[in-house]
Amino acid sequence: MFGDGSRSKQEEQKDYEAFRLFLEKSCGIILGDDKHYLVQSRLKKLFKDKEISNLQALIREIENKPFSPLKQATIDAMTTNETLWFRDRHPFEYLVSTLFKERAKVSGKDIRIWSAACSYGQEPYSLSMCADEARKSGQLPIGSDVKIVATDISKSALDKAKRGHYESLALGRGLSPERLKFNFKDLGDGEWELNSRIKGKVDFRILNLQDRYNSMGKLDIIFCRNVLIYFSAEFKSDILTRMHACLKPNGYLFLGASEALPGLTDKFEMVPTKPGIVYRAK
Numbered sequence: 242m243f244g245d246g247s248r249s250k251q252e253e254q255k256d257y258e259a260f261r262l263f264l265e266k267s268c269g270i271i272l273g274d275d276k277h278y279l280v281q282s283r284l285k286k287l288f289k290d291k292e293i294s295n296l297q298a299l300i301r302e303i304e305n306k307p308f309s310p311l312k313q314a315t316i317d318a319m320t321t322n323e324t325l326w327f328r329d330r331h332p333f334e335y336l337v338s339t340l341f342k343e344r345a346k347v348s349g350k351d352i353r354i355w356s357a358a359c360s361y362g363q364e365p366y367s368l369s370m371c372a373d374e375a376r377k378s379g380q381l382p383i384g385s386d387v388k389i390v391a392t393d394i395s396k397s398a399l400d401k402a403k404r405g406h407y408e409s410l411a412l413g414r415g416l417s418p419e420r421l422k423f424n425f426k427d428l429g430d431g432e433w434e435l436n437s438r439i440k441g442k443v444d445f446r447i448l449n450l451q452d453r454y455n456s457m458g459k460l461d462i463i464f465c466r467n468v469l470i471y472f473s474a475e476f477k478s479d480i481l482t483r484m485h486a487c488l489k490p491n492g493y494l495f496l497g498a499s500e501a502l503p504g505l506t507d508k509f510e511m512v513p514t515k516p517g518i519v520y521r522a523k
């Protein structure tokens with residue numbers, strides 16, 4: 242049962258269908274027929290905080306209102322922000338062992354990376370740490386720098402990412418004790434603050450992947466990981482076609498470990514990174 246129980250079973254089903262449509266239209270996320278419980282648990286707090294009686298009332302408030310804070314809060318509640326540091330490791334190792342040097346030859350001073358769907362910041366900050374370490378080890382050529390743009394649709398996730406404060410539990414997911422010690426300051430009570438050297442390399446921006454990518458400029462590398470799984474095949478293909486247009490010649494695209502390119506063999510070629518793969522723009 243959703244909300245205050247004032248809707249019949251049939252009406253609740255209709256409301257759920259309307260909500261599914263709203264979510265797909267506003268951010269591309271596809272909900273299955275049977276995800277009532279998910280919607281219910283994700284929106285429970287919002288219903289309580291905003292005193293919304295049921296799903297129909299919520300939809301009425303947010304439909305056709307592109308900039309409503311309630312719409313933003315609904316999207317924030319419905320996105321899955323699960324993330325970790327150095328996720329799958331090999332994309333980050335391949336950057337340091339191979340791609341920084343290769344892209345420095347093409348781009349010279351600035352190697353530009355886009356972390357699309359960056360969630361709470363673990364992905365772009367892992368990239369920033371890689372660049373910092375590569376600079377010290379000589380794997381990032383002298384005179385080259387790495388600039389990272391990180392985007393997400395969720396304002397609350399971005400606010401957390403920009404702050405750069407993390408709890409021990411989140412830090413334990415993929416970050417080595419050495420990196421923790423070197424890059425964070427212990428604030429006490431299990432909270433740690435990322436240092437400004439790593440933070441300063443990341444420019445966070447709100448961006449719905451449905452929107453235009455013009456403001457991203459030309460990029461050497463795109464990380465678009467663990468987000469395409471929520472979208473339809475058409476939307477995936479549309480995103481990757483437009484990302485291809487943002488890449489510099491022979492630029493690279495990293496997808497999540499369980500994700501694959503839907504066709505698009507005219508646009509990307511597969512490069513084995515042992516383990517894993519990366520896609521190079523044709």
Ligand SMILES: C[S@@+](CC[C@H](N)C(=O)[O-])C[C@H]1O[C@@H](n2cnc3c(N)ncnc32)[C@H](O)[C@@H]1O
Pocket residue numbers: 268269270320321322323324325328357358359360361364392393394395398448449450451465466467468471497
């Ligand atoms: C599971 S997290 C992935 C985080 C990170 N890329 C990783 O691999 O660890 C998915 C992220 O995609 C974002 N997202 C979902 N739909 C989006 C959309 N239409 N535009 C931009 N970001 C979106 C969510 O807010 C969430 O932070």
